[in-house]
Amino acid sequence: MKFNHSLTFLHHIRDIKDPEHPYSLEELKVITEDAVEVDDERSYARVTFTPTVEHCSMATVIGLCLRVKLMRSLPSRYKVDIRVAPGTHATEAAVNKQLNDKERVAAALENPNLVDMVDECLAPSYA
C-alpha cells in the first residue's frame, strides 16, 4: 500500500466539532496534519485520530463523524478505515473493531438521536 499524507482529505474533516467541547477536532489535536493516509490508486484511505482522554467514551462518536463526513465527501469507490492512534485508548482493539464494523455503523446511522449529534458536529465542516 503506497500512502501519501493527504491535506486535501484532511480539509474535509479538520473543522468537525468535537461532540463534547466547542472546538474543532484539529484545535483539540484529535486530528493532526498526519491524520489521513491515502492510496488513491487503490481507492483507500485511513484516518487515525487521538481521543482527548484515554477512556474517552466519545471515541466511537468521533469515529462515526469522521466516517460520515468522508462518506459524503469522497467518491463511492473509496474504502475507509478509521482507527484510534495506537496506545491512545484503553480499549483500542474493541474501539477500532466497532469503528470499522459496517453493520454497526449502518445501524447507528438509523438512530435519529445519534444522527442529530453527528450532524451537529459536522455542521462547521461544510463551510
Added chain:
Amino acid sequence: MNFADGEFELKEIQKLEGHTDRVWSVAWKPATGINGVPAVFASCSGDKTVRIWEQDSTGSFHCQAVLDETHTRTVRSCAWSPTGKFLATASFDATTAVWENVGVDFECVSTLEGHDNEVKSVSWNKEGSLLATCGRDKSVWIWEVLPGNEFDCVSVLQGHTQDVKMVQWNPSMDALFSCSYDNTIKVWVEDGDSDDWHCIQTLGESNSDDLTIKIWSDIDKSQDWHKNAPWKHVCTLSGYHDRTIFSIHWSREGIIASGAADNAICLFVENNDNEVDGPTYKLLLKKEKAHEMDVNCVQWNSGDRRLLASASDDGTVKIWELVRLSGQKL
C-alpha cells in the same frame, strides 16, 4: 464433478436495480430454477424493503413484488422456509417478519418481537418447524412454528459475550450454529425433548475479521453430539481477499463462493491433487470488480444451472453463471 481440466468464468447474466440503498442479502426460493420452475429469489436492503425477483421464459429476472411498509429500519437478512411457503425477514427494527407466499402475493402473517435491538440473521431448520434469530443484544432466539401461523419462542440462548452476527441450522439435523463478534462460533443442540437448548461446542478464538475462510468438519462422525465436541478445523484459505469477507456459500456440488469488501467474488473447489489427510481447497477463479462496492452476500441457486446471486453496497443484485471459458455450460 472435475474442475481440474479447462478454465472457467463467472459470466454476468444480469444486473438488477431497484433497491434505493445497499442490498444486504439474497436468498433463493427452494425448488425454483429446476424442473421447469422459474428461478425466484428475495433480496433485502437498507431501504427497508424486500424485493422478490422471478426469472421469465427468456431467462431475464424482473421484480415480481416489493414487500414494504412493514419494517421500519434496514432489512438485514431473509430466509425461505424449506418448502418456500414462508419468507422470514430480519430487521434492525428489532423484529422478524414472517411472510406467507400464496401465488404471486406475499402477506405478513406474523411479527416476531423480543430482541432488544437489531436482528441480524434468521434461519429455518430442515423441517421448517423451527426458526432461529440473533442480534446485537448478544442472544439467539429459537421459535417454534405452530398451526395458524403462530410462532412461539421456545428458548433464548445466552452465551455469546458480544453481538451475534449470524445463525444457521445444520441442513441435516437440528443443530444450530451461531457466530459472533466475540470471535467464536457456538453449536447448540436440544436436550432430548425438554426445550432446553445448550451449547455443546465453541469454535474459534481467533480474530473474526482476519480475512480468512476456515473450513470445519465433523469428520469423526460421532453419533453422540451431546458427549463429544465433533467439529474440528480442517482447512484455512487465506490471501484471497484483502478486506472483510462478508459471505460464503457452498453449492450443492461443493463449489465455495465468497464475497468481500474488496468488491470481489472468489470461487474455490476441492483440491484432489494433494495426498494430505483431509480436504484442501484451491481457488477456481477470482472475479475482481464483481461490483462497484462491497459484496455483502453470495448465494448459489440449487437448480439445474450454476447460477449465483450477489448483493452489494452499490444497491444492485447481480446474477452470474459459472461456465467454461469457451462459453459452453458445464
